[in-house]
Amino acid sequence: MTRRRAFQSLAALGLGAPLRAATSLPPATQASSVSKMMVAPKAGTSDIRLRPVTVAPERVIRTIVGLRPFRPSGFVVRGEEMRGKTVVHNYGHGGAGITLSWGTAHLAALEVQKTGQKEVAVVGAGAVGMATARLLVERGFRVSMYTRDLPPNTTSNIAGGQWFPFTFYDVDHLTPTFEEQFATALEFSYKRYQTMVGDYYGVRWLPNFQMADAPLPTNGLLSRTGPVFRMLPQFTELVPARHPFPFRYARRFDTMFIQPPIYLDAMLRELRISGVSVEVRDFRDAAEILALPEPVIVNCTGLGAKGLFGDEELIPIKGQLTILIPDDEVTYATMAPELYMFPRRDGIVLGGSHERGVWDLAPDLAETERVLTQHADIFRRMARPARVG
Numbered sequence: 001m002t003r004r005r006a007f008q009s010l011a012a013l014g015l016g017a018p019l020r021a022a023t024s025l026p027p028a029t030q031a032s033s034v035s036k037m038m039v040a041p042k043a044g045t046s047d048i049r050l051r052p053v054t055v056a057p058e059r060v061i062r063t064i065v066g067l068r069p070f071r072p073s074g075f076v077v078r079g080e081e082m083r084g085k086t087v088v089h090n091y092g093h094g095g096a097g098i099t100l101s102w103g104t105a106h107l108a109a110l111e112v113q114k115t116g117q118k119e120v121a122v123v124g125a126g127a128v129g130m131a132t133a134r135l136l137v138e139r140g141f142r143v144s145m146y147t148r149d150l151p152p153n154t155t156s157n158i159a160g161g162q163w164f165p166f167t168f169y170d171v172d173h174l175t176p177t178f179e180e181q182f183a184t185a186l187e188f189s190y191k192r193y194q195t196m197v198g199d200y201y202g203v204r205w206l207p208n209f210q211m212a213d214a215p216l217p218t219n220g221l222l223s224r225t226g227p228v229f230r231m232l233p234q235f236t237e238l239v240p241a242r243h244p245f246p247f248r249y250a251r252r253f254d255t256m257f258i259q260p261p262i263y264l265d266a267m268l269r270e271l272r273i274s275g276v277s278v279e280v281r282d283f284r285d286a287a288e289i290l291a292l293p294e295p296v297i298v299n300c301t302g303l304g305a306k307g308l309f310g311d312e313e314l315i316p317i318k319g320q321l322t323i324l325i326p327d328d329e330v331t332y333a334t335m336a337p338e339l340y341m342f343p344r345r346d347g348i349v350l351g352g353s354h355e356r357g358v359w360d361l362a363p364d365l366a367e368t369e370r371v372l373t374q375h376a377d378i379f380r381r382m383a384r385p386a387r388v389g
C-alpha cells in the first residue's frame with residue numbers, strides 16, 4: 001500500500017496533469033507484473049538500434065538504499081526569523097532534489113539577499129546545500145558550510161541522477177505559491193545544468209525510452225501538455241511494433257543525467273576553491289544551529305530538517321538501487337512501470353522502488369530480485385535491430 005500511495009504522488013507529478021488534475025494512478029503504471037504487460041516485438045522490425053543491458057545476478061556490484069525527503073505539500077523555501085537570526089529553509093525535495101537543487105538554491109538566495117547581510121552559513125552538503133552555497137558565492141556572499149555528512153555519504157549520492165522531477169508532492173496538497181516556486185525552480189535548474197554538461201561535472205544528455213502496455217498518459221508532467229514538456233527535447237511517440245521494446249507503447253524524450261559521485265565531488269572541490277570553509281558538525285537541534293556565528297543560516301538538511309526544525313510533514317520515501325558492472329556501450333535510459341535503468345560511468349543503475357514512510361536503510365533482497373528479474377525480462381525480449389534508425 002505504501003508503494004501505491006507513492007505512485008499516486010508520482011502519478012500526480014510525472015504522470016498526472018499539468019500540476020493539478022490527476023489524483024489516481026494512470027492505467028499505464030498499474031500493472032503489477034512485467035510478464036502480464038509484455039507484448040513480444042516482432043524480431044527485425046525495429047527502427048531503433050540499442051544495445052540491450054545484460055542483467056544477471058553475477059553482474060551486480062552493489063545495492064544501495066536512500067530515503068527521499070518527501071513532503072506532501074512539496075519542498076520548503078522560505079525565510080524565518082528565529083532568535084535574532086534569519087533562517088532560510090531549503091529542504092524537502094522528495095525524489096527531485098538533484099533536478100531542482102539549482103532552482104531552489106536560486107529561490108533561497110533571493111531570500112538571503114533580502115536580509116542585507118553578507119555572512120551566511122549553509123547547513124548540509126547534499127545537492128541542495130552545495131548548489132545553494134555555490135550560488136551565494138557567485139552573488140557575493142561569504143559562505144561557511146556546516147554538515148554532518150560529506151559526499152559520498154549523503155542521500156544525494158544515492159540518487160539515480162535523472163534530470164526530471166518525480167515524487168515531490170501529493171496533488172491534494174498543492175498550493176498556487178508552490179506551483180509558482182516550482183515553475184521558477186525548474187526553469188532555473190534546467191538552464192544551469194546545461195552549463196555543466198561534460199566529464200568534469202559528470203552531466204550528459206541521453207535518450208530516455210518510456211514504455212508500457214497501456215497508452216502512455218497524454219497529460220501531466222511527462223506529456224506534451226505539462227510544464228516540463230519544452231525541457232524534454234526529441235519528445236516522440238514511437239510507433240507500436242516499430243520500436244524494440246517488449247511493450248506495446250513507447251515514447252522517447254531526452255533528458256540530462258547527473259552522475260552524483262562525479263557531480264558532488266566536483267561541486268565540493270569548486271566550493272573549496274572558491275573559498276567556502278567546510279566544517280563537519282552534527283547538530284542535535286535548532287538551538288545549536290542558531291548558535292553559529294553567521295547572522296543568516298540556510299537550512300539544507302534534507303530529511304534532517306524533521307528533527308532539527310520539527311517539520312511533521314517531512315517523511316522518508318525509501319528507494320533502493322541495484323547497480324550492475326558498468327557498460328559504456330549502453331547510452332540510453334529506460335522507464336517501465338515501477339522500473340528504471342540509467343547508465344552511468346560507475347555502473348548500470350536499476351531502480352524503481354518507492355516505500356513511503358519507511359525509515360529502514362537495509363537493502364531488501366526481494367526488491368533486488370524483482371528489479372533484476374523484471375529488467376532481465378525486458379532486455380532479453382528487446383528486439384535486435386534489423387537496421388539503424
Ligand SMILES: Cc1cc2nc3c(=O)[nH]c(=O)nc-3n(C[C@H](O)[C@H](O)[C@H](O)COP(=O)(O)OP(=O)(O)OC[C@H]3O[C@@H](n4cnc5c(N)ncnc54)[C@H](O)[C@@H]3O)c2cc1C
Pocket residue numbers: 065066067068069091092093094095096097098099100123124125126127128129146147148149150154155156157158159160161162163164165281282283284300301302303304305308318319320321351
Ligand atoms: C533511490 C533514489 C533515487 C533518486 N533518484 C533521483 C533522481 O534520479 N533525480 C533526482 O532529482 N532526485 C533523485 N532522488 C532524490 C534525491 O536524492 C534527493 O531529493 C536529494 O538527495 C535531496 O538533497 P538534499 O541536499 O536536500 O539532502 P541530502 O543529500 O540528504 O543532504 C542533506 C545534508 O544535510 C546534512 N544534515 C542532515 N542533518 C544534519 C544535522 N543534524 N547536522 C548537520 N548536518 C545535517 C547531511 O549530512 C547532508 O550533508 C533519488 C533518491 C533516492 C533515494
